[in-house]
Amino acid sequence: MTATTAETRSTSTGHPQRWLILGVICLAQLTVLLDNTVLNVAIPSLTRDLGASSSDIQWMINAYSLVQSGLLLTAGSSADRYGRKKMLAAGLALFGIGSLVAALAQSSAQLIAARAGMGIGGALLITTTLAVVVQIFDDAERVKAIGLWATVNSLGFAVGPLIGGFMLNHFWWGSIFLINIPVAVVGLIAVLKLVPESKNPQGDRPDLLGALLSTVGMASVVYAIISGPAHGWTSAQVVVAAAVGIVVLAAFAWWELRIPYPMLDMHFFRNQKFIGAVAGAILVAFGMGGSLFLLTQHLQFVLGYEPLEAGLRTAPLAVTVVLLNVLGLGARLLKRTSTPVTIATGMTLLSGGLVLIALLGGHDYLGMLAGLVVMGAGIAIAMPAMANAIMSAIPPEKAGVGAGVNGTLAEFGNGLGVAVLGAVLNSRFLALVSASAASLPAALAAAKGPAEKARITDAFASGLETSQLVGAAAVLAGGILAAVLLKRAERAEEAERTEPAELSDPVKTA
Numbered sequence: 001m002t003a004t005t006a007e008t009r010s011t012s013t014g015h016p017q018r019w020l021i022l023g024v025i026c027l028a029q030l031t032v033l034l035d036n037t038v039l040n041v042a043i044p045s046l047t048r049d050l051g052a053s054s055s056d057i058q059w060m061i062n063a064y065s066l067v068q069s070g071l072l073l074t075a076g077s078s079a080d081r082y083g084r085k086k087m088l089a090a091g092l093a094l095f096g097i098g099s100l101v102a103a104l105a106q107s108s109a110q111l112i113a114a115r116a117g118m119g120i121g122g123a124l125l126i127t128t129t130l131a132v133v134v135q136i137f138d139d140a141e142r143v144k145a146i147g148l149w150a151t152v153n154s155l156g157f158a159v160g161p162l163i164g165g166f167m168l169n170h171f172w173w174g175s176i177f178l179i180n181i182p183v184a185v186v187g188l189i190a191v192l193k194l195v196p197e198s199k200n201p202q203g204d205r206p207d208l209l210g211a212l213l214s215t216v217g218m219a220s221v222v223y224a225i226i227s228g229p230a231h232g233w234t235s236a237q238v239v240v241a242a243a244v245g246i247v248v249l250a251a252f253a254w255w256e257l258r259i260p261y262p263m264l265d266m267h268f269f270r271n272q273k274f275i276g277a278v279a280g281a282i283l284v285a286f287g288m289g290g291s292l293f294l295l296t297q298h299l300q301f302v303l304g305y306e307p308l309e310a311g312l313r314t315a316p317l318a319v320t321v322v323l324l325n326v327l328g329l330g331a332r333l334l335k336r337t338s339t340p341v342t343i344a345t346g347m348t349l350l351s352g353g354l355v356l357i358a359l360l361g362g363h364d365y366l367g368m369l370a371g372l373v374v375m376g377a378g379i380a381i382a383m384p385a386m387a388n389a390i391m392s393a394i395p396p397e398k399a400g401v402g403a404g405v406n407g408t409l410a411e412f413g414n415g416l417g418v419a420v421l422g423a424v425l426n427s428r429f430l431a432l433v434s435a436s437a438a439s440l441p442a443a444l445a446a447a448k449g450p451a452e453k454a455r456i457t458d459a460f461a462s463g464l465e466t467s468q469l470v471g472a473a474a475v476l477a478g479g480i481l482a483a484v485l486l487k488r489a490e491r492a493e494e495a496e497r498t499e500p501a502e503l504s505d506p507v508k509t510a
Helices: 002-009 019-035 040-049 052-080 084-103 108-136 140-171 178-194 209-230 235-256 266-270 271-299 307-327 329-336 338-362 365-393 395-432 441-446 450-504
Strands: none
Touching: 002 395, 019 108, 019 140, 040 140, 040 209, 040 271, 040 307, 052 084, 052 108, 052 209, 084 108, 084 178, 084 338, 108 140, 108 178, 108 395, 140 235, 140 307, 140 329, 209 235, 209 365, 209 395, 235 266, 266 307, 271 307, 271 365, 271 395, 271 450, 307 450, 329 338, 329 365, 338 365, 365 395, 365 450, 395 450
């Protein structure tokens, strides 16, 4: 009997403490995902206390998400081979240590390095939590359990600013990392005591070179995007970084095609269903991650809210996503229509929410609120359909890789959204104010009189409008592309199903 068969049989009735384990896993998962957005509301504090520039701030955020996205597939493969419980425990330990180092950082460089270390732990946690959920629940309860796990995913991305705002109102900026430590300790104890070990010794070997190439490639491309507004898009620094990123990512694709155990099977990209779902998943994370990064700054610098107030005012996005996920709106729409229609509907709503924020949210929170609610509805509708499309486009024996792909796309899209939309905002802002202004706080500090401060905040609001419109266009285009490709894939599958029947029909054959 193979390890995989034994595993399947052993979990057919579910683990007796499965719901308690799910609660522990969701808590650990929530902490990891909070760190994708919790730093957003600390930007003013980091700018003041560490002297961080706009580029530093973006790297503090991107160092975490890019390292995580680069290692997700390798982390999943390692967990399958060496043991999911071991990798989950290692992830919690690394995440807790990284959080402590981040809280005690004395410079931007130290904080960026600590965030990268946290990203390694986060990669192990994200992949192994889903693997354990699949392991401990039987077929009858697995869909419900994964649904709750997915709801925590959505909640984590949007609630970060709220948690961060609360901590910053009472403590210094390092406290947003210290809160991770007790969760990591409790989670580690619970995992060691409750979670059963499982592994597949015949599983794919970890692709360490692939992980290195993908991480370096993505980091180089994002570095070019971040540096563009400050150094010029044709400067040697930007052009070299972009070229390195493109060459390294091409080398990653070449390597993955040659090795017997690739981190990402590039042949998946021949499948239109997979490509459509991939495009949609990246752009949903792109729109949500980039938008939240910019909105938390806008709420504080332009509209004048305190960190906690800013966090509370982004919460409607999280509330909408969680409420509609719990109600199963996306699943019901998928059942009544089709995957292409559901994804197109969700991404159109997400795009519409970004447009509302751009046109109505510059100086008025009510306009921003309307946009956040519409965005939340779009995310709740599109995300379940896209996850289902990705998993169904990948062979069942590669289900673990499918989970890794899903997590990688979310992390990469989030980091790319912060980089691209942040770069668009900075370009517009610097075009309207002095090019020597490194950031909005620096420009406001140097401003002479209320009139000049008003001109600077207006410039930032204009940059926000431009960036959100760019994000809306990208999301809408991605939704249309995903729907078209998925529709073509469905027609091809239908043709394959009907062709054998037609050939075997004696009347049609005659």
